Amino acid sequence: xxxxxxxxxxxxxxxxxxxxxxxxxxxxxxxxxxxxxxxxxxxxxxxxxxxxxxxxxxxxxxxxxxxxxxxxxxxxxxxxxxxxxxxxxxxxxxxxxxxxxxxxxxxxxxxxxxxxxxxxxxxxxxxxxxxxxxxxxxxxxxxxxxxxxxxxxxxxxxxxxxxxxxxxxxxxxxxxxxxxxxxxxxxxxxxxxxxxxxxxxxxxxxxxxxxxxxxxxxxxxxxxxxxxxxxxxxxxxxxxxxxxxxxxxxxxxxxxxxxxxxxxxxx
Amino acid sequence: xxxxxxxxxxxxxxxxxxxxxxxxxxxxxxxxxxxxxxxxxxxxxxxxxxxxxxxxxxxxxxxxxxxxxxxxxxxxxxxxxxxxxxxxxxxxxxxxxxxxxxxxxxxxxxxxxxxxxxxxxxxxxxxxxxxxxxxxxxxxxxxxxxxxxxxxxxxxxxxxxxxxxxxxxxxxxxxxxxxxxxxxxxxxxxxxxxxxxxxxxxxxxxxxxxxxxxxxxxxxxxxxxxxxxxxxxxxxxxxxxxxxxxxxxxxxxxxxxxxxxxxxxxx
Numbered sequence: 001x002x003x004x005x006x007x008x009x010x011x012x013x014x015x016x017x018x019x020x021x022x023x024x025x026x027x028x029x030x031x032x033x034x035x036x037x038x039x040x041x042x043x044x045x046x047x048x049x050x051x052x053x054x055x056x057x058x059x060x061x062x063x064x065x066x067x068x069x070x071x072x073x074x075x076x077x078x079x080x081x082x083x084x085x086x087x088x089x090x091x092x093x094x095x096x097x098x099x100x101x102x103x104x105x106x107x108x109x110x111x112x113x114x115x116x117x118x119x120x121x122x123x124x125x126x127x128x129x130x131x132x133x134x135x136x137x138x139x140x141x142x143x144x145x146x147x148x149x150x151x152x153x154x155x156x157x158x159x160x161x162x163x164x165x166x167x168x169x170x171x172x173x174x175x176x177x178x179x180x181x182x183x184x185x186x187x188x189x190x191x192x193x194x195x196x197x198x199x200x201x202x203x204x205x206x207x208x209x210x211x212x213x214x215x216x217x218x219x220x221x222x223x224x225x226x227x228x229x230x231x232x233x234x235x236x237x238x239x240x241x242x243x244x245x246x247x248x249x250x251x252x253x254x255x256x257x258x259x260x261x262x263x264x265x266x267x
Numbered sequence: 268x269x270x271x272x273x274x275x276x277x278x279x280x281x282x283x284x285x286x287x288x289x290x291x292x293x294x295x296x297x298x299x300x301x302x303x304x305x306x307x308x309x310x311x312x313x314x315x316x317x318x319x320x321x322x323x324x325x326x327x328x329x330x331x332x333x334x335x336x337x338x339x340x341x342x343x344x345x346x347x348x349x350x351x352x353x354x355x356x357x358x359x360x361x362x363x364x365x366x367x368x369x370x371x372x373x374x375x376x377x378x379x380x381x382x383x384x385x386x387x388x389x390x391x392x393x394x395x396x397x398x399x400x401x402x403x404x405x406x407x408x409x410x411x412x413x414x415x416x417x418x419x420x421x422x423x424x425x426x427x428x429x430x431x432x433x434x435x436x437x438x439x440x441x442x443x444x445x446x447x448x449x450x451x452x453x454x455x456x457x458x459x460x461x462x463x464x465x466x467x468x469x470x471x472x473x474x475x476x477x478x479x480x481x482x483x484x485x486x487x488x489x490x491x492x493x494x495x496x497x498x499x500x501x502x503x504x505x506x507x508x509x510x511x512x513x514x515x516x517x518x519x520x521x522x523x524x525x526x527x528x529x530x531x532x533x534x
Contacts, residue, residue, distance in 0.1 A: 052457050075349045082342045084388065088351045121351065179533050189524040190319050197533065257456040266446050266464065 001242050004225045012214040012226075014207055019169045021228040025237055032233040039240035040080045046247040050115055051085045053252045057112040057161040060243065061120045063129075064168030065206060066196045067178040069229050070121050073168070076232075077240045078119070087112070090121040103127040103145070104152055111156055124149060125165075128213050133205045146216035157221035164246055165222060166239055167214060168229040172203055268509050271492045279481040279493075281474055286436045288495040292504055299500040306507035307347045313514040317382055318352045320519045324379040324428040327510065328387045330396075331435030332473060333463045334445040336496050337388050340435070343499075344507045345386070354379070357388040370394040370412070371419055378423055391416060392432075395480050400472045413483040424488035431513055432489060433506055434481060435496040439470055 001024055006012070025032060050056060062070040078086055089110035098106045104124055112118040128149070132142050153163055170178075179200075182192040199206075218224045225242055229235040268291055273279070292299060317323060329337040345353055356377035365373045371391055379385040395416070399409050420430055437445075446467075449459040466473075485491045492509055496502040 071351060074351045078350050079347055081350065083345050083348065083350055083353045083386070084338060084341045084355045084357070086350045087354065090351070119350070176533050183528040183531055183533075186524075187521065189528055190522045192524070192528070192531075194531075197531075200533075254454065255457045257453075257459070261450040261456055261459070264450055264459075264461075264464075266443050266450075266467075 001225075001238060001245070004227060004238060004242075005223055006218060006226070008218050008220060008223075010215065010218070012211045012218075014169065014211055014214075014226075017169055017226050017228070019171045019174065019228050019230040022231055022234045024241075025234060029231070029233045032237055036076065036233070036236055036240060039077070039237070039244055042244045043078070043240065043247070044080055044082065046244065046252070047081050047085045047117060049252045049254065050117060050247065050250075051082075052115070052254050054115040054255070055160070056250050056252065057114055057156075057159075058117040058247070059112055059120065059156065059161050059163045060117070061123045061125070061163070061165040062168065063123060063125050063165070063210075064229065065170060065175060065203070066199055067175050067182075068168035068170045069232055069235055070168060072232055073166070073236060073239055074119055074121065076236045077243065081117075085115070086117045086119065088119045088121055091123055091126060103131075104148070108152075112161065114160070124152070125213055125217075129206065129209045132209045133202050146213070149217050150219055150222075153217075153219065153222040162246060162250065163222035164243065165217075165224045166242075167210065167224055167226050168235060169226050170229045172200075174230045175200065175203075268492075268505060268512070271494060271505060271509070272490055273485060273493070275485050275487060275490075277482065277485070279478050279485075281436065281478055281481075281493075284436055284493050284495070286438045286441065286495050286497040289498055289501045291508075292501060296498070296500045299504055303343065303500070303503055303507060306344070306504070306511055309511045310345070310507065310514070311347055311349065313511065313519070314348050314352045314384060316519045316521065317384060317514065317517075318349075319382070319521050321382040321522070322427070323517050323519065324381060324423075324426075325384040325514070326379055326387065326423065326428050326430045327384070328390045328392070328430070328432040329435065330390065330392050330432070330477075331496065332437060332442060332470070333466055334442050334449075335435035335437045336499055336502055337435060339499055340433070340503060340506055341386055341388065343503045344510065348384075352382070353384045353386065355386045355388055358390055358393060370398075371415070375419075379428065381427070391419070392480055392484075396473065396476045399476045400469050413480070416484050417486055417489075420484075420486065420489040429513060429517065430489035431510065432484075432491045433509075434477065434491055434493050435502060436493050437496045439467075441497045442467065442470075 025035065027035065050058060062073055064070055074088055091107070094106065107124045110118060128142050128145050131137055157163055179192065179196060182188040214224050214226065227235050227238050292302065294302065317325060329340055331337055341355055361373065374391045377385060395409050395412050398404055424430055446459065446463060449455040481491050481493065494502050494505050
């Protein structure tokens with residue numbers, strides 16, 4: 001899966017990244033179900049180990065255009081994980097209290113503690129995406145944020161947080177298909193928002209904003225993964241595989257028992 | 268499952284409730300796996316409907332002696348539920364900041380919002396349990412709390428919260444077996460705490476405290492369920508069944524689509 005990472009400093013042009021790619025899995029969609037189930041089964045004990053060891057913190061950041069599949073990743077990749085060990089934080093339009101603070105204030109409140117895995121469904125990256133596209137703050141303000149975000153994430157990493165950032169890469173046609181699918185299915189219509197159509201008109205601006213964010217905030221301590229996400233099954237496999245490997249690389253261990261269990265009598 | 272509910276005002280004597288009971292399921296432990304999986308599969312779309320409708324709030328409170336299975340319920344009953352729609356709040360020993368506020372302060376911060384399901388792993392009931400047993404506040408203070416808790420829960424219910432409270436009922440022998448099992452299994456030893464042995468000596472006091480809590484806080488708006496919990500599989504079935512029925516009784520509906528989907532063109 002190394003192909004979906006890139007070196008810090010690399011200038012990203014999303015046109016060079018194929019959202020339809022499925023190069024790392026031969027089996028196709030049907031075979032992917034078993035592969036994903038296997039990943040779910042690997043993830044569960046790793047998460048329990050994370051919780052038991054109470055040493056590392058894990059932060060998974062999901063970003064992508066509307067309909068790119070952030071909710072779907074949470075549902076499918078984290079299915080079967082103990083809800084006690086995973087928390088999802090969704091960052092929507094900021095409240096007045098949140099707006100009265102710096103943009104990282106609400107984010108910091110949601111970062112994981114020891115033994116915890118937190119998934120950000122959107123994140124502080126919106127402060128260099130939607131905020132930039134709609135000019136909610138002047139350029140002089142959002143321009144500083146790439147550096148600030150890198151510094152903020154470095155603090156989290158220094159203090160024991162494994163950070164993985166996934167950009168779910170779909171194209172304009174795929175978004176159209178997904179929006180149309182929501183309209184056509186009475187069970188999915190509630191997910192359709194006219195606001196999504198409005199945002200869709202800003203696709204080129206969002207693409208440029210994402211390219212700059214990916215280029216400037218891809219660090220050794222908080223790397224980005226550009227996930228080909230036109231095929232949902234492939235997107236899930238890529239994220240599940242990278243997550244399992246990253247957790248394995250922590251070489252976690254159960255805490256040693258303090259004393260000799262045989263000497264303890266339960267009355 | 269009505270047998271595990273009781274009328275408000277009923278004086279509870281836990282010796283009258285059999286923790287080994289499995290009366291509501293004929294199949295035994297092996298057949299229970301399929302039954303639980305079926306419940307998991309029913310729970311998932313109900314939770315999605317809860318989220319989509321964004322109208323009701325759901326609060327599940329889990330209480331019980333150490334090793335009674337609170338963590339196990341979260342793992343097994345809520346397996347497969349979208350982590351985005353379920354949040355677990357664990358209430359441990361209060362921090363200095365929490366202690367500097369009233370005992371419901373930290374609890375209120377964790378109550379569910381519209382469309383959300385929150386599981387309390389322990390709760391404000393500890394403030395009439397451990398706090399009473401160890402006399403952390405004077406009797407004149409904790410005695411008022413039954414009324415306060417009823418009033419607090421009534422506010423939550425009035426404002427749209429479905430509240431279900433489960434007391435996981437095990438006996439002293441079963442706790443011994445479970446503590447011993449933790450000691451005997453190197454994969455489980457990390458869960459063993461010498462503090463649990465100390466608390467075990469207060470079993471009669473905890474029993475009396477639970478009996479009074481169950482007796483005085485069983486209300487029409489926030490009923491208690493006394494779950495026979497010596498058999499883990501049965502405990503999971505009881506809670507899963509009651510939860511699914513309660514969610515079904517909300518008669519939730521997907522939000523109606525505003526306008527005619529056929530008139531919308533995606534460009």
